[in-house]
Amino acid sequence: MxxxxxLGLIFGVCILGDLISSVLPFAFPGSVVSxxxxxxxxxxxxxxxxxxxxxxxxxxxxxxxxxxxxGVEILRYATLIRSVWWQLLVVNVVSLFVxxxxxxxxxxxxxxxxxxxxxRRNA
Amino acid sequence: xxxxxxxxxxxxxxxxxxxxxxxxxxKKIKHPLANPMIIAMSLVVLTLLIFDIPLDLYAKxxxxxxxxxxxxTAVLAxxxxxQRALLKSSLLPVLLGTLAGSVASLxxxxxxxxxxxxxQVVLASLMSKSVTTPIAIAITEQxxxxxxxxxxxxxISGTLGNLLAPLLAKMFFISDPIAHGVGIGSCSHALxxxxxxxxxxxxxxxxxxxxxLSGIFTVLLAPLFFL
Numbered sequence: 098m099x100x101x102x103x104l105g106l107i108f109g110v111c112i113l114g115d116l117i118s119s120v121l122p123f124a125f126p127g128s129v130v131s132x133x134x135x136x137x138x139x140x141x142x143x144x145x146x147x148x149x150x151x152x153x154x155x156x157x158x159x160x161x162x163x164x165x166x167x168g169v170e171i172l173r174y175a176t177l178i179r180s181v182w183w184q185l186l187v188v189n190v191v192s193l194f195v196x197x198x199x200x201x202x203x204x205x206x207x208x209x210x211x212x213x214x215x216x217r218r219n220a
Numbered sequence: 221x222x223x224x225x226x227x228x229x230x231x232x233x234x235x236x237x238x239x240x241x242x243x244x245x246x247k248k249i250k251h252p253l254a255n256p257m258i259i260a261m262s263l264v265v266l267t268l269l270i271f272d273i274p275l276d277l278y279a280k281x282x283x284x285x286x287x288x289x290x291x292x293t294a295v296l297a298x299x300x301x302x303q304r305a306l307l308k309s310s311l312l313p314v315l316l317g318t319l320a321g322s323v324a325s326l327x328x329x330x331x332x333x334x335x336x337x338x339x340q341v342v343l344a345s346l347m348s349k350s351v352t353t354p355i356a357i358a359i360t361e362q363x364x365x366x367x368x369x370x371x372x373x374x375x376i377s378g379t380l381g382n383l384l385a386p387l388l389a390k391m392f393f394i395s396d397p398i399a400h401g402v403g404i405g406s407c408s409h410a411l412x413x414x415x416x417x418x419x420x421x422x423x424x425x426x427x428x429x430x431x432x433l434s435g436i437f438t439v440l441l442a443p444l445f446f447l
Contacts, residue, residue: 104291111290126358128293129439132432135297146298153295156288160410161257162239163292164353166231166282168261168375170368172268172275177342178369184336185369188329188346189376193384193407195328196350200321200430201394201403207313208396 103152106144110135225273231281238263252382252411258375293354296432303429310426314402318430321406322437325350326445341365347442349373352409355435359442374409381408382415401426406434 114131121130138144146153171178178185241263242256268278300307307314326347333343344365348356353374360370381388381404389400397420404412405427413431417424 107291107294111294114290114294124362124443126355126362126439128290128358129355129436131290131294132297133436135294136300139297139301140304146301149295149298153298156292156295157299159239160292161255161353162235162260163285163288164257164357164371165235165239165260165264166279166285167353167357167367167371168257169264169268169275169278169282170366171261171372172265174366174368177366178372181338181342184333184338185342185346185373186376187336188332188338189349189373189380191332192325192328192350193377193380194388196321196325196407197381197388197403198392199324200317200406200434201389201392201396201399203320204313204317204399204402205394205396207316208310208398211312 100152103149106149107135107152107156110138222273222277225277226280228281228284231278232284233281234264234267234278235260235281235285238267252379252415255375255379255411289354289357293358296352296354296435299428300432303425306425307429310398313398314426314429315433317399317402318406318433319437321350321403321430322434322441325407325434326438326441330445342369344446345369346373347445348438349377350407350409351435351438352431355439359439363442363446375411378408378411381412385412385415385419397422398426402430405430409434 111128111131114134115127117134118125118127118130135144139146238260239256242259245259246254246256264278267273268275329346329349330343333346338346341364344363345360345367346369347363347365348359349370351359351374353371356370356374357367360367385400385404385408388394388403392403394400394403400419401416401423404416404423409431413424413427416427
């Protein structure tokens, strides 16, 4: 019963997230609204982590299982993928390098600026 | 014979069995290329092809599995919640770092795709490929892309990120563990994060925070790149 209640809570948050997503004036995926809603519930202590803990761990541990059907769907697009496979690879490699450089350098830069600012304030 | 398989239970059972084999192989061969999900996908595809089973029969069970995509995304919130103390201690660098990573990722994908002459549908399927798969699929569906292509790309990004994580830090002169972790998580989600966890505790924690944050930023920013 404990697990059923946990699943019920998680599913309930998802339905609420979909509901919010449907009334938003702009397009925003319901699942991501549910995630933000869940974060809000946890941070505001309206929901305790222990109330969903076991089910959450199950989903997080087996997360990639739920993506298998999407991978299998590749069968439907075999010809498309065969025609663009090397472009896909190039896009992936280029953006990996660009994304890594941008995010890690920004962290270094912001940390340095923060340090400078703190030192100046203390001086 | 096929009538017996005409039940959602067939797709479910086949997926679970394939995933179980994938996990077993992964345990034997500890290498990022022996990814349990990739092994499971290949096994399902092979089974369908060898026994000449229509994809639509498998899809009946598959639709039950994909029903769980929303709950899987929702519980990602718990991963941010668990890291809240660490996130608070370096909030600004991490927020701006993941934001910069998301912008750079979207920008470079759009730019290289245009250069290589990929069409709108393929572009829509690729835009979100740096972020965690459930969010990436949601973005792809929003812009009329092909989720299968997105999953393939997130797997490529994640695996590359996992393999190249130590090299990337050297290439871009990154010695700060926070910066390294944010970089890995922003561009190669959970698959990269498993490597970040091996590199160090701070790298791993930062990488896991970056997964969800860059997902949120990408959801917010992706519409700007489709105008």
